[in-house]
Every structure is written in C-alpha cells, then in structure tokens.
Amino acid sequence: MQHIIDRFISYVIIDTESDPNSETTPSTQKQWVLANKLVEELKAIGMQDVTIDDKSYIMATLPSNVDYDVPTIGFISHFDTSPDFCGANVKPQIIRDYDGKDIVLNAAKNIILSPNYFKDLLQYKGQTLITTDGTTLLGADDKAGITEIVTAMEFLINTPEIKHGKIRVGFTPDEEIGRGAHHFDVEKFGADWAYTMDGSQVGELEYENFNAAGAKITFKGKSVHPGYAKGKMINSMLIANDFMNQLPSGETPEETKGYEGFFHVHHLTGSIEETVLELIIRDHNKKKFEKRKKLIEKIARKINKKFAKQFGEDIVITEVKDQYYNMKEKVLPVKHIVDIAEKAMKELDIKPLIKPIRGGTDGSQLSYKGLPCPNIFAGGHNFHGKYEYVPAESMQKAVEVIVKIAELTALEESAKK
Numbered sequence: 001m002q003h004i005i006d007r008f009i010s011y012v013i014i015d016t017e018s019d020p021n022s023e024t025t026p027s028t029q030k031q032w033v034l035a036n037k038l039v040e041e042l043k044a045i046g047m048q049d050v051t052i053d054d055k056s057y058i059m060a061t062l063p064s065n066v067d068y069d070v071p072t073i074g075f076i077s078h079f080d081t082s083p084d085f086c087g088a089n090v091k092p093q094i095i096r097d098y099d100g101k102d103i104v105l106n107a108a109k110n111i112i113l114s115p116n117y118f119k120d121l122l123q124y125k126g127q128t129l130i131t132t133d134g135t136t137l138l139g140a141d142d143k144a145g146i147t148e149i150v151t152a153m154e155f156l157i158n159t160p161e162i163k164h165g166k167i168r169v170g171f172t173p174d175e176e177i178g179r180g181a182h183h184f185d186v187e188k189f190g191a192d193w194a195y196t197m198d199g200s201q202v203g204e205l206e207y208e209n210f211n212a213a214g215a216k217i218t219f220k221g222k223s224v225h226p227g228y229a230k231g232k233m234i235n236s237m238l239i240a241n242d243f244m245n246q247l248p249s250g251e252t253p254e255e256t257k258g259y260e261g262f263f264h265v266h267h268l269t270g271s272i273e274e275t276v277l278e279l280i281i282r283d284h285n286k287k288k289f290e291k292r293k294k295l296i297e298k299i300a301r302k303i304n305k306k307f308a309k310q311f312g313e314d315i316v317i318t319e320v321k322d323q324y325y326n327m328k329e330k331v332l333p334v335k336h337i338v339d340i341a342e343k344a345m346k347e348l349d350i351k352p353l354i355k356p357i358r359g360g361t362d363g364s365q366l367s368y369k370g371l372p373c374p375n376i377f378a379g380g381h382n383f384h385g386k387y388e389y390v391p392a393e394s395m396q397k398a399v400e401v402i403v404k405i406a407e408l409t410a411l412e413e414s415a416k417k
Helices: 002-012 031-045 119-124 140-158 236-245 286-311 328-334 336-347 362-368 392-416
Strands: 048-052 058-062 073-078 093-095 103-106 111-113 129-131 167-172 193-199 204-206 211-220 262-270 274-283 316-324 375-377 389-391
Touching (some): 002 129, 002 140, 031 048, 031 058, 073 140, 073 362, 103 129, 140 167, 140 193, 193 204, 193 336, 193 362, 193 392, 236 286, 274 286, 286 316, 316 362, 328 362, 375 392, 389 392
Antiparallel strands (some): 048 058, 058 167, 093 129, 103 111, 204 375, 211 274, 211 316, 262 274
C-alpha cells in the first residue's frame, strides 16, 4: 500500500493544470514534466515500446505471456488537472486509520473536510485517506488512475504466473478541457478495446455518458442616454436575461440527476451594447439532446422576430457546437467488455455500481474514434476542489481490478480453445 501512496504523491506534487485558452497541445508546458517522468518510469518497470509523441501522448506495451491469441486490451488515464481550482504546490496530507470525524485540512483558514457534509467519507472509516491541505485540489482526477495503471503493470511484470494477453497503456494531456482524445492515435494504440481509469468511488463502472454541446450566444443592443432612451435604447443584458428566463425551469445541474439532462449557464459578460452568454447542453437521450439544441435556436428566432423592425437585423446570434456523444451506442454492440469488468469486480468482492456518467471522459470520444472504452473507478472523491480526497485502499482495489480484467480476458480466450 505504501508503494501506491508514494507513487501517487510523486505525481500529484507536479503541477499539470491544463489551460482552455491555449491553442497548443499540451495546453501547458508544465504537463511535459510529469509526461517525461512517466515515460522513464514505464521503462524502469519493464514496459516495452514506450513512446511519447510531440503532443505528449504516451503509449507503452506489456507483451502477452500466453501462447494463444488474446484480444489486445488497453488502460488509459490523463495526467492533466482541472483549471477550475489551483493545482500548483499541492501538499498532500495522509490520514491513517481515519476515525470517521472531521478532518482539519487547514487550521489557519478553518477549512474542514467533514462527514456531516461529505457523507461518503464514512465509507472509509479505518482506511488511509490522502487529502489536500485546503489550498489546492489534490489531482486524484486522474493521477490516481495513472498510479493504478502503472502499479498494475508493474505487478503483472513481477508476477508472470498471472496469464494475460497483450496490454497497451495510454496517458493523455488536456482531458480536463475536453481535448484528451483529440490527438489520440487509435490505430497506433492497436487495442481491441480499452478502459479509462477515471471514475470516482469504488465499484463505478460506466458505459453511458451525456451527449454534449456548447453554445455561445451573443446579444446586441443600442446605447442611448438613459434620460432620453424611451423607444430608442436596447439593453442587451435585459435581452440575455429574457433568453435565460425562457429556458425550461428546473433543468439545471443543481436540479437534475441520473438520466435527466440540463442547460447550464456558466459564463455571462455584458454591457448595454453587447452581452455574451455561454452555456452547455447535456442529455443522455439523443432525441432529447437534439430537441434541446433546437430550443436554443427557437428562442433566438422568437427574440429576433420581436426586435426585427427596431434593430433591423438579428439581435441574437447563436453558435452551437457538439462536443461529444453518448458512448453507449458504440459500447453496447461489444457489451462483453463491460461484462468482463463487472465479473472482475464481483470476483474481487467489489459491488459494481453501473450507472450513467453525468459528464464525459476520454472514453466517450475514443469510442467514437473506433476504440470502445468504458470507464472504471479510480477511487477519488470531490474532484476539482480543495475537498478532494482518495482512499489508498480504493487505489489498491483499482489495481486489483486491472489485473483481474487482464487475467479474465486471457482465461476466456483459453476456454474457447
């Protein structure tokens, strides 16, 4: 267990925050620091065909140790951390034999990780928790996943009596800004299927995610002295407010769960003459997803018609772009890859938690690029903030799941012979 903790900490203390405003890949130069470290570590543990390309995508191979054909499987994680919260100068704290009480992350700032608010903590009483110091995120998303993959490969190399086929591993930049799979070379990776180790609590197994789109909506206006503005001024901020009020009530992230979709306004800047609203559109159901996008256009047309005579041109300009799609469509035809992961968990006395992802992973994009890719737990909680933590035991269980999946894949093929 200490080996896993030490490896994880060696990763999280390296700042790898990605930048959505950058046009390079990786989006930040500092991601190269961990990328290069991972390359050397993969070589050191005995992985073969270790490569890193000019965009910092890492791939490596664990050769098969059986004399019959076995599908090539892959395990993938990302090494960037979210720009939503500070990822620099991470100072992990290790809480051994957690007693189920409040954890003081930062006494000076009175930052407390409490089971009264974060009830999942109580699942891990008696375990070893790794937390932040209250000033940064931790980076378990997804450095826990990387830790687990590297550790599992090291274990398989050192335990040759466990039979497995060829295994490919891949580590990517920029997943947190939606670009992790953009330059992933599926053909070079050469796996029949893969698993992203990028979920949360123990047991999570996911092969459904949102269909996703982003919208940028620009509202125009006319500025006139307010004392003489009657019939002349058009305040773009008020038009934006009218637009938001026409979105369905109750269909926001804070009011939905499970398979329920939403509209999420996440950015709004404005003046009288121009206001820009940015929102995301999410739904698991493809027909409902398309309907949501059409609603954006419908509201815009309604407002444009209202101001057509006064403004003389479209007063609302919409840009709606698809971001990713529900991987379920690509995974269901090869559902056995989910069944293998589920069986692996059950054989390890882990209760599978099969549920839809209320978000997306590299796996959703990779599935549409020809690499079916369900998502498996990495063990962390409260991602992207100062309350993030991961139990060391959860990372150990994820390592065991990776090993068991590799073993079961080889055994199933052996049984067919």
